[in-house]
Amino acid sequence: MLEIADLHASLGRREVLHGVSLTARPGEVLAICGPNGAGKSTLLRAALGEIPTQGHIRLNGHAVGKARPAEMARIRAVLPQDTQVAFAFTVAEIVAMGQEAGDFAADPNLIDQALAAVGLQAHAARSFQTLSGGERQRSHLARALAQVWQPMGPQGPRWLFLDEPVASLDLGHQLQVMRLARAYADDGGGVVAVMHDLNLSAMFADRLAFLIDGRLAAEGPPAEVLTPALLERAYGCRVALNTVPARGPWFVPQACEAP
Numbered sequence: 001m002l003e004i005a006d007l008h009a010s011l012g013r014r015e016v017l018h019g020v021s022l023t024a025r026p027g028e029v030l031a032i033c034g035p036n037g038a039g040k041s042t043l044l045r046a047a048l049g050e051i052p053t054q055g056h057i058r059l060n061g062h063a064v065g066k067a068r069p070a071e072m073a074r075i076r077a078v079l080p081q082d083t084q085v086a087f088a089f090t091v092a093e094i095v096a097m098g099q100e101a102g103d104f105a106a107d108p109n110l111i112d113q114a115l116a117a118v119g120l121q122a123h124a125a126r127s128f129q130t131l132s133g134g135e136r137q138r139s140h141l142a143r144a145l146a147q148v149w150q151p152m153g154p155q156g157p158r159w160l161f162l163d164e165p166v167a168s169l170d171l172g173h174q175l176q177v178m179r180l181a182r183a184y185a186d187d188g189g190g191v192v193a194v195m196h197d198l199n200l201s202a203m204f205a206d207r208l209a210f211l212i213d214g215r216l217a218a219e220g221p222p223a224e225v226l227t228p229a230l231l232e233r234a235y236g237c238r239v240a241l242n243t244v245p246a247r248g249p250w251f252v253p254q255a256c257e258a259p
């Protein structure tokens with residue numbers, strides 16, 4: 001379980017998160033949505049112990065920030081929003097970095113399996129810097145997957161923290177990555193994914209946390225959170241919602257127009 005209580009975080013001289021409380025459970029995909037600058041990446045980085053914060057953050061009972069980095073690396077992996085690589089590593093070498101950080105360093109087939117999971121098996125020997133934007137993003141996802149390959153471990157559930165995992169991806173690869181996230185949660189792991197795509201969030205997330213200006217504006221099942229009033233408040237435009245009965249009570253933002 002990821003437990004966040006009364007979290008405050010400042011970057012530079014500005015407080016960016018103003019008392020966020022949130023829980024994420026293993027077995028679930030939690031989508032974190034909200035406008036640019038709302039604090040989504042900051043919340044994710046706080047949950048990873050990467051920035052100083054006030055408040056309580058626990059992952060599987062460990063006080064994040066106080067736990068040993070090597071211990072945390074065994075239970076959670078991250079896909080950051082910005083993924084730059086300074087040296088000419090191959091794709092396989094990038095994935096190997098994740099593998100070595102986690103519990104699966106001895107598995108000889110894992111790099112191939114992780115690359116196959118994101119459709120990059122033919123790219124293992126390519127230099128990362130020659131890849132397209134979407135291929136780079138999927139390489140880093142394969143690295144994260146190789147770190148926490150099995151959703152359940154001896155210490156309990158493992159976690160994927162994904163900051164805009166489908167931002168650079170085409171439609172087919174968006175679905176591939178969201179299905180991966182769904183399967184990871186269905187097999188007992190936890191997934192926390194920052195998302196701008198409300199349709200994919202509604203399709204794949206169990207719960208959605210919506211941030212506006214560093215505060216949790218709404219939290220719950222996507223169909224309950226994604227109301228026209230909230231979306232207009234968040235994005236400053238009108239959003240038509242549409243139910244799709246065959247998929248149950250969920251909503252598709254259909255059009256965006258000036259109020």
Ligand SMILES: Nc1ncnc2c1ncn2[C@@H]1O[C@H](COP(=O)(O)OP(=O)(O)OP(=O)(O)O)[C@@H](O)[C@H]1O
Nearest residue numbers: 011012013014016035036037038039040041042043
């Ligand atoms: N180092 C920093 N110093 C000062 N302000 C910062 C710093 N890093 C981020 N911020 C500000 O904090 C706020 C939250 O940033 P954050 O990256 O969490 O937003 P986000 O919700 O992930 O947005 P996006 O959808 O654009 O990725 C933004 O207003 C941003 O400009």
Ligand SMILES: [Mg+2]
Nearest residue numbers: 040041042081
């Ligand atoms: Mg961000």
